[in-house]
Amino acid sequence: MTFARYVFALAAVWGIAVLTPFYWLIDITGRRYNTPTQHPHFFYGFFGVALVWQCAFLLIATNPARYRPFMLIAAAEKLAYIVTLAVLYAQNRIAAVDTQAAWPDGLLGLLFVIAFLRTGQRTP
Secondary structure (H helix, E strand, O other): OHHHHHHHHHHHHHHHHHHHHHHOOHHHHOOOOOOHHHOHHHHHHHHHHHHHHHHHHHHHHHOOOOOHHHHHHHHHHHHHHHHHHHHHHHOOOOOHHHHHHHHHHHHHHHHHHHHHHHHHOOOO
């Protein structure tokens, strides 16, 4: 369970560190595509929901055995972002460089599944 604790705690800290600055970087975010200020409810709503997920990761880290079922939901959260970027890229709606943002989520999603599997293994 130590592995799961570290994975989910690290994911939460990483997510908070990466997501929080976007609240102040709305102008930078809009340089390549339509400015988020045209749809602030989507922009801030996305980051609000994403930050709440970091709280869920912290909760899972407190007691991985108890919250084990949520590990798969957390992995699905990561997969949803990866699939979204893959579809947008396949439709030529985003550039290849924009898909790079999926790599950390892909790694974390894989680690979440590994944590799920390892947490299910009971030691005698």
